Amino acid sequence: MPARVWAGPALMTAALVALAIALGIWQVRRLAWKEDILRQIEAGERGAPAPLGPEPAPFAKVTATGTYRPGVRAIYGADVRETPSGPQMGGQLLMLLDRPGAPSLLVDRGWVATSHPRPFDTPEGPVAVSGFVRTADRPGLFSAKDDVAGRQFFTLDPQAIATDLGAGAVAPFTLVALGPATAYPQPAQHLPRPPNNHLSYAITWFGLASSLLVIFALWLRRTLRGN
Template sequence: MAEVARGGRRSVRPALSAALLLVVLAILLTLGTWQMQRLAWKDKLLADIAERHAQAPVELAAIESMWRGGGDVEYRPVILKGTFEHDKERHFFATWNGQSGYHVYTPLRLTDGRHVFVNRGFVPFERKDAETRKGGEISGEQQVVGLARARLDGKPSSLVPDNDLAKNVFYWKDLDAMASSTGIAPENLVPFFVDADNAPNPGGLPVGGVTQFDLPNNHLQYALTWYGLAAALLGVSGINFWRSRRR
């Protein structure tokens, strides 16, 4: 009886090993395929961004019409006119060219009384206070050329710190909080941002044209890693099977 029991255990072990091998192999292949799908999505996204960036800017009304129709306004060139309200600027923590600092989001008041939050560009950490860069606070009606940027539906990750409204430091672009903290009513707010282009600022700061176009695209590398692990697993399993057969 003992010999029968041992024989039964020996016959079960290969079956369990084969089942485990198939499960792990399926997981690795699934992860590799998912990364290939992400690669196709990222390639299309980068192509769309490049195509939109090359287009001529259109009036703000055209971008708003697209947004109301459910269209994607991201990275679409836009031209708008208004007056900056520098006393209401909001500061988004950012790095640029190896420096830590802030992107300055300033409400642009349009002729119809509504506001657009414009990312005017980067200022170093020590120049956060607008008093240190008064020369860059241009007055009067201005024409702004830039790119429309969609608002976020919510905090992008639990790892991102909460916005510090008391210190006017934002770690994620909460358009509603930016508006409410400056007293701008929701009905007077254009529902997306605009990143200003790199037109020279007479005061030097903020430095415009900070929109990031080179989005990370490592999906092919990740896919090859998962597929490589799957191939290695098959190779090692095949060698072990061959050795066991010889024994």
């Protein structure tokens, strides 16, 4: 059989197999990265809150002391939750905690309703806030656009949010407050668990590479028999 008959399909198959294997290897590396994050989260949940230092580890459980700055607040994200009065749209309440001798800190106090707002208390004077450290996000290709005028943000970038609010410099991370489920705003109950589907993705890509090789081998055998 002339080489021109099988050379093109062979090259195309080789390129697709190489691409599938490369994507599978990338997913394996992402799996290791995600498992390391999950280990950090589990370690953070097991430990007691430590005083907040200048460079805390991601997902560290910490306690910060300061005073909430009056009038500086915003909403992060948007989601619907069940409330005693039925489903309501809301988001995470962001406020600034001014700390003596340290940069101000953006605090995610928890979910509040925005479709039918209800009053909530803001502590006056010094307060201790316990929670976990969340590093700054970066806007993605499909991220919703922030509504600066309406003080609603969809990318949790503390410094960008503080700048848009005219609040000056802040720490480069957010403190996500932990608290009881009955509190309002509704604080986080535990550290977040990012989805970890990388193993199934890796198996899919490696399986695709194997399938391409099998399909090419069957095609080549049938072609050779036909000649």
